[in-house]
Amino acid sequence: MIEKFRNFRNWVIYQIYPRSFLDTNGDGIGDLNGVTAKLDYLKDLGVDAIWLCPCYKSPNVDNGYDIADYRQIMDEFGTIEDAKRLIAEIKKRDMKLIMDLVPNHTSDQHRWFIESRKSKDNPYSDFYYWFDEPINDWRATFGGSAWQYDEMRGQYYLHSYAVQQPDLNWDTPKVVKEMQDVVDFWIDLGVDGFRCDVIDQISKDFEGDNNCFGPNLHKYIHALFGREKAAHLFTVGECWAGDIEEICRHTKAERGELSTLFQFDHLNETGRYEGNNRNCKWNEKPGELRTARDILTKWQLLNQEHDILHTLFTDNHDNNYFLSRAANDTDLRYESATCIATMIYLMNGVPLIYQGQEIGCCGSHYDSLDDFDDIESINLYHELIGAGNSHAEAMKTLNFGGRDNARRPMPWTAGENGGFTTGKPWITMASRYKEINLETDLASEKSVFRFYKELFALRKFEEVLRQGTFTPLHKAEDNFAAYLRELDGRRICVVCNFDETNKIEIPEAHGEILLSNYGRTQGDERAFRPYEIAVYRMQ
Ligand code: TEU
Ligand code: CA
Secondary structure, three states: OOHHHHHHOOOOEEEEOHHHOOOOOOOOOOOHHHHHHOHHHHHHHOOOEEEEOOOEEOOOOOOOOOOOEEEEEOHHHOOHHHHHHHHHHHHHOOOEEEEEEOOOEOOOOOHHHHHHOOOOOOOOHHHEOEEOOOOOOOEOOOOOEOEEEEOOOOEEEEOOOOOOOOEEOOOOHHHHHHHHHHHHHHHHOOOOEEEEOOHHHOOOEOOOOEOOOOOOHHHHHHHHHOOHHHOOOEEEEEOOOOOHHHHHHHHOHHHOOOOEEEOOHHHOOOOOOOOOOOOOOOOOOOOHHHHHHHHHHHHHHHHHHOOOOOEEOOOOOOOOOHHHHHOOOOOOHHHHHHHHHHHHHOOOOEEEEEOOHHHOOOOOOOOOHHHOOOHHHHHHHHHHHHOOOOHHHHHHHHHHHOHHHHHOOOOOOOOHHHHOOOOOOOOOOOOOOOOOOHHHHHHOOOOHHHHHHHHHHHHHHOHHHHHOEEEEOOOOOOOEEEEEEEEOOEEEEEEEEOOOOOOEOOOOOOOEEEEEOOOOOOOOOOOEOOOOEEEEEEO
């Protein structure tokens, strides 16, 4: 692995959904100055880099993933001067900033689309996909047909997501140039990388009836990041690549494309609702932790064999907290949160943590649709009711799988609105925020924050945890994860018990104790308790 990619393994990346992080001007909406105000908090946690979800000018149909100007800051979040100050303050602390690039589509309020829809022969006419009739039966992720008739233009345009998110036509050379200029604009402002939204969709395979992995995909990704100006960047793609060959085509260093990518199959997240299909994020799945362990083990070994950089994550702004989906977020919330964190973040790769994970945030339960904001959830609710489901059944689906769960404001204190805002929060606070917030966590004997801080410090201190190999020790039938990290003869064993009831004996569990979520001391050989983890330096 090249030096640059090896160095990325030394980072801990923290994902911020700025709308819900901290409001500093009382309008109930998080803002960039709120992120700046919390940089020391993040530094203290052990964060090296921040992935900032879209903060560009947007009408917020999809909360910033519908961009009206890639070079201006969303009015609610502040100004470009606030952005420059945030970047300067990040650099002062020797931290990095990764912006969220959304290359597949814009808002329908972007000037390119406003111009494009005016006629068939203006300079922006071919910036989007226009046809006299829908040319296939593609569906939009947020429901309905992916083709929308536009009265002004008199044609249909393609939108893979909301109607208000028209897909850019990357086969138009000027689109490629414009997006290169957007990347360069933010590089010149000093950003250190990009998370690339649905990057596999920027080339469509109309022949193969597939809205991603088109014939020019790698040409376009290379056009963005295979240039000298972009050579230093950390780039992570939100990708659907399901086989190792395609993943290598995206991420091998010599290809000049991405540093790494998100693979979602350990989250069982196929995205769109597929009824009672187990394999989608909306439905509860027993044994999810073991399934995730086995999928992660598969990719750890494959990525290691092909010497590519792996992303280590369980949460993001598109999913309910993994803690609530896969473990026990009630009477064993601390144990579950610390068990999940240890299993994922001591593996081989670059750790990414989503805001709130570090204090054991979990899903909410609301019975009124008024407590939901996300276009995906609200569209799905109406689809479910239309399909004959009761209100209660539809709300059960939204509460378990909806994106609003992870977008409820970060609870800093047990006080009014969790200390997130002095105004009215833009969305209802998490239903348990009075119990689960930073202030209460830090006052607890069992602090998730202090455990995360210790976990990241251990990873920072032990090079074998950042650069070592991964060898699984568990077997498929084991209800625990156990793996070995090795580097130049140094060996560290990680053990995570998933069992809530039975205590288990783990033969590999011996050596010098480096970390425990039960206060296990040296030489304590008792059986493992529910969600107990231990990390050993082995002789
Ligand atoms: O998400 C792409 C994607 O996979 C969506 O289908 C998302 O995962 C969905 O919630 C699955 O149920 C990216 C962004 O992460 C998401 O926030 C945006 O809404 C979407 O693209 C459009 O930009
Ligand atoms: Ca604000």
